Each structure stands twice: as C-alpha cells, then as structure tokens.
Amino acid sequence: MGLDAAVRVTRGTHVLDVTFAVDDGETVALVGRNGAGKTTVLEAIAGLVPLEAGHIELGGRRIDALDVGQRGIGLAFQDGALFPRMSVRENVAFAARARGDRVGPARARADRLLAQLAPTVAPAARPPQLSGGERQRVSLARVLASEPRLLLLDEPLAAVDASARPELRAVLRDALAAFSGPRILVTHDPVEAMTLADRLVLLEDGRITQTGTPAEVRNHPATRYAADLVGVNLFEGTLEPAGPGAGTLRTDEGDLTVAWPDGLEVVSTSNVRATVAPAEITLHAASPEGSSRNAFHGKVLEVAVTGSRARVRVDTAPPLVAEVTTGSVERMGLAPGAEVWASCKAVEVRLMVPGSEPDTL
C-alpha cells in the first residue's frame, strides 16, 4: 500500500508541487539542491506545514487532515533534534512515555534499540556529550521506537564528519532494510542517494524532474542537475548528420562530433541528449594528435580529489568534467587556472534520441 502523496505548498515565491508514491519496503531518496523544497515535502507529509492542495495517503488511509502526532510518521531531523535536558535513554523512550506507557517497559525497549543501533553510547549520557554520528544513531532509535508506519529522514549524514559517514551509512542501510513500511530519505549528497536508495526522485525548483532507479538516472539523466548528480557529462542540442555514421551535435555551449553505427538512418533531430562518462575524457597538456575527433581547449576550474581519483572541471566549450588519476593531476600540474586540452572519441559520446528506446545509439 505504502505512501501516496500529492503536495502543493507555497512559501513566499517558491511553489512546491509534487506527486509521488513510495511502496512498502521501498527507500526513495528525494534529491535536490538546497532550496529545492525537499525538506518542505517532508514537513508537509509530517503535518508540520499545511497543504495548500493535494492529499497524503498512508496504507490506504488519508492522513493529511490528522494532527501531527496522529499520523504514524517517524521523522528524523538533520542534526537529530535530541532533547538536551534528558538522557539518551529517555529520548528514545519519549514516544512510548508520551502515549502513556509505563516507565519500566518503555526504558527497557529503549535500551534494546540503543544496544542495537548505538552500542557505543551509554544510555544515561546526555545528547550534548555525543558526537554527530552518535546523535544520528540515537535519533534513528528514537524514531523507530515510536513504531511509525512511514520513515522520513532529513539529510541523515549531513551533520556527521566525513570519516564517520561510511559506518553510519551502513547502519542506516541495515535499519532501513529492516523497516517494513515506506521510507523517504532527503539528501543533496549523491553518494548518500546512490548507495541508500532503491529509487531516486529529483526535485528542482519545487517540481519533480526525474524519477528512477540510481542506474536509470545514471544512464539517462534528464536534466543538467541529474547529470551533475550522477557525475556524468550531459549535453543537449540538435543532431546534424554530416555523413554516414557521423555528425555533429550542436548545443548552446559548444559542438561535439558524434558517431553512430553505419547503416543507421539518422536525420536532423532536435532535443537530442548525449552523455560522456568523465572517465572517457582524457586531459592533455598540449593539443592531442590522433583520431579522437573531439578536442577542446580551456582552463581548469576545479579539481576534486577522492582517494586516488580526481574529478577535474574545465571551462571548455562545452564545459566538461574529466576523471583522472591523482598522478596525472600532479604530473600535468592541474590546478585552477591551468591551461589544458580535453578530448574524447566521437564513439564515446552516447546519444539518446527522444522517443526511442532509452539506450545508446
């Protein structure tokens, strides 16, 4: 049955208008830039923000007219929002005590959840004494202790240092998997989205621009944002054949030479999208020789190193993101402002023609 939500909320000049559904046992990542409206969606579902129009159904039952505490929803806040004046155990037992459960059983249950999700945290500790990661674990325990039918997580890893994230991500994945109802995870971090979600819902300026599995979005990003999210170079423009199996994709930002299998009939088409994986872009200090067919000159804008790989953004026409080894970065002296050549083979440009089978030509 799951969740079925149609939400319309206006905040100042921002209008949020989305419709989506989440099945029981499904984890959906609601992804978007800051300000896109993701947190507002959660607040509307939880009842903290009133709906202008729309409906929210959970398990087949309308809940949008219900009071905040009656909806059966679990909402985990970005930094936990743990009550600082009570112990961790009392925080986790809060929902049970609030509905009148006896102290003993409520605390015992809290201790069990804590042992499972946050074994390093002493139940008698106070929230200000915990690290970011520990707070998130306790927050999750507190939410689960309220036995919700829907889980909403707002940027669960945002307040956690990078070094603690992998472990917390694992904890989250297990906890989510163990939860039988629908789950929505709000994030702006692509790694969080890709690794935790069964399905992505992309939100831009209050509207859903794409939904699909991580693989689907990676292979066929519908917007520039989606492409940035999955880390792919995306282009959109008009395809003009130049000869058998070859042609040019003319975009607003630059032209690409493209190729397709011989024998395929292609006419001049507009609204054609194409992607190139960053790993397929090579960088050179000097103008490259060879049959690459696509070579662009520009300045390095940004170098982002993760482990032994580095993503380099260049302001070529069209702009490109290349993935190289850190060794190459050092060897070529790649730093913002450095002049560089970026190239890729025409055949490495994957074309997506509108309306056709969503696979490459």
Place this chain on the structure above:
Amino acid sequence: MSKLWIALGALLIVASACSSSGGDAPAGSDSTTDLTVFAASSLTPAFTQIGADFEAANPGVHLVFNFAASTDLATQIVSEGTADVFASASGAAMDTVATDPGVSGRAIFATNQLVIITPPDNPAGVVSVDSLTAPTVALVVGAEGVPVGDYAREMLGNAGIEHAVLTNVVSNEPDDASVVARIAGGEADAGIVYTSDLAAAGSAVASIAIPRRINVTATYAAAVVAGGTNPDVAQAFVTFLNGPGQATLTAYGFGTPPG
C-alpha cells in the same frame, strides 16, 4: 580634549554639591524672594489660600510650600534644614525643631478638633464614637507618631474605648489627607480626622461630631526656623497668620487660638 570634558564634569558635580548647603548664596537672580514654608498637611487648602493672599500683599515674595505630617516635617528640618517657616499641628514636633536648629517668633495661630468621617452612604451605620467599637467597622486613622494619629488615640483614650476601637483599624495612614482619601474612595467605613478636613472634603464624606468632653484640641504653632534665608519675611508671614490669615483659617474650619 577628553580631559577637558572630565574637568568640566567634575566641576559641575562639585558646584552642585556646594550650592545645596547653607543659604549664603542669594536665592533669586532678580528681586523675587523665595520663602519656604513647611506646614502640616491639614493646613493644605487654608495655607494655599493664605499664601496667595500674602504674595498679593507682598509683591516680590514667592511662597513655596511643603505639606506633610508635622512629625515628618520636623525630622526633615532637623536633618536637612532648608525651611524658613514651620507651621506644626503638634507641640512636640515644634519642640523638636526648637531644639535643633532653633526657632524664633513662635506663635499659636489656630486650633483644630477631631471629627469622625464616613463615606456618604455610611455603610457601617456609624452614629457616634461608640459605634466605632462594633467589630465589623473598618476604621482608618493616622499612624502612631503622626499628629492626627496620636490625637485620635488620645481622644479614644479619653472615651475609654481606645483598645476596643483600635482592633478595628485596617490601615494606619501617613497623614490626615490620606485618611480622607480612603473614606472618600469608599474603601473603609470610618476615619478620624480634623474638622478642618471637612471643609476641603465637602460632600465626598459624611461626618459625625465627637462630644467636646472627650475631643482633643490640636494647637497649631508657627515659627521662623533658624538658619533660614529671609528671617524678616518669614516673621512677616508668621505675623500674617495671626492677622489677615485668621479669617481664612476660620473659613476652612479651624478654631481661633486661645486667648
């Protein structure tokens, strides 16, 4: 530059401290003479009128009044000085000032008696002094130590009912005007004040006379306070009280001085 401001500020403080003590500096910059009169609060309406008359008769003289309970005024004069004339409802208060800083030209200028007042509708049905002994009467009097309060207790003692009546007191007021205010506002059932207060209160209160044999006569004395700035003008005022001021005092409900 900043040091200049400090110097000016310090000078200002020193100057203001010096000017308040003693009376050697002339009060007015032009020909006006200021006369400070400390008077019992029961004299308020009468003295305001007399003050206007005195100023009219003596152009260039400006009277400044301080009305309060006589004992309170005496304390002020003893510790602060700054009075030219003291008009007291209590002989004891005048004696205090006579001791320190000293007085001259002491003269009795009026007398006063006590009267019971009630709100116009007399909710407790007070008809005589003995009515005040009824346990349900809410009585307001002057505090002990304040002339009108001491006189009231003396009068009740004369009637032999002091103890019974004082248990009905709900508030001890700082002066007679406050007692009148309580009764006029309908907050209490009865109060004991001066007959002169009736003139000022008018229809705001009803009154019940106190038999002469138990009533107390308050003797009002005025004197020139030693150390004042204008002893001659001060003496003229004191003399005025026993002269043209008498008619006004009688009109406001005061009795004439004995003899």
Place this chain on the structure above:
Amino acid sequence: MRRRLPLPILVAAIIGAAFVVLPVVALVARAPWGRFGDVLAGDGARAALRLSLEVSLAATVLSVLLGVPLAWVLARREFRGRSVLRALVVLPIVLPPVVAGVGLLAALGRQGVVGGWLDRAFGIQLTFSTSGAIIAATFVSMPLVVLAAEAGFRGLDPRFEQAAGVLGASPAYTLRRVVLPMTAPQLAAGAVLAWARALGEFGATITFAGNLQGRTQTVPLAVFQQLQTDRGGAVALSLVLVVISVAVLVAMRGHIMGGR
C-alpha cells in the same frame, strides 16, 4: 598586553559605581549599631520582616503560575491584539507603583469594578488584607516573569517541539518534558527578578492594601513609617532588607544577566 582603559570611561565607571554603592555604604555608616538588636527584636520589625518574606514569596509563586502560561500563549500563539496584550502585560513595569495601586483600587477595591461585586456577592474584601498586599506585589512583579519566560520560549528552536509533536506528544506533555526543562534558566532568572521586585514593593501596596502592622505593613512600609519617628530604626530595618537582597543577588550571580 592589555590595552589601558581610556580615562573618561574609567572616570564615568567610577562615578557610576560610587553612585550605586554610596547609599549602601552610608546605611552601614549611619546604622544605630548600639541598639540594632533592640530594633530588630521589636514587634514592628519582626512582623514587617515576616510579612515581607511571606508576601514576596507568595507573589513570586503567583507570578510564575500565571505568568508562564501567559508568556507561552504570547510566544506561540498568533491572535489579533497580541501586541496590545503584550504591551499591557508589560505596563506595570513602567507604571509608577502608586498609579498601579490606584488602578488596583479601581478594579478590586470595595467600590471597584470587580471588587464591588466580590464584596456584595461573597463579602470578600481584598483591600486592607495580606491577600491585598500579595495582589499588589504580584501585579508589579508578574511582568518580569512574563518578559523572561517569553524570551526563553521565543529563543527555543521550534524543531524540538516539532520533534516531540511528531513522536506523538500532546502540547501539554511537550511543555512539561521538553520546553520547561530547556527554558528553566530563563524562568528561574525571571522568578528571582520578580521576587526582588515584590520584596521592594511600596507604592501599590500602601495604596491598595494599606498599612497595618502584622497584616499589610511590609518592610518598605515599616521603614516609611519609622522615618517619621525613629530615623535610626528606619536605617536599621533598611539595612536588613539590603543585606537579604544582596545575599540573594550574589547567590544568583551570573544567572540573571547573560544566561547560565
């Protein structure tokens, strides 16, 4: 190396400190140390001290019981006339106490709007009673509780209340277990200020409750009366009140201004 304080600031600060400290020092200097014990042992002083403590504590409790819920409503509920209500609630702070007393008489005195009805219907009179003194003290000190509590509530991140609500807590439960514990320091500071104000209350008390030893004559009223007959005694009694107030303020140091 600490920078030297500019001279004008230093001088102004010294004058300011002297201005405040001098009256207290003078009280100590002028106190009748020889008969201090006699003054305090007297019925009048003992009754006044007992009444002052009783009235100020009762007024503080009442101010908190009424003021905190009022502050909560002002902080969390939007309604028409809210700013007017807030201004009226704070009014007793700027009102001259005697004026407050006159207002109380008009409302609760024997001829008052509500007081008249209380007298006729139930025979209840609030003037000239200890309850009257408590009412006068509460009237002037409750605004301090409301101001402190409202600031505390407003300063609270709404997400805590949101989290509690989503976890299923009723507003009352949230108030009790989340909001009040988190705003306890501000509420305590407000209560202490209210107590201090109630202790020193004079104008409204003498106007509304009157002046009677043992029933309404708190220390400020006793001192006022003593001034007329025994200035030394007045100084002694004043000094006792000053010592009590200073002791409490020192004990609360750091908690009143600048939070915890």
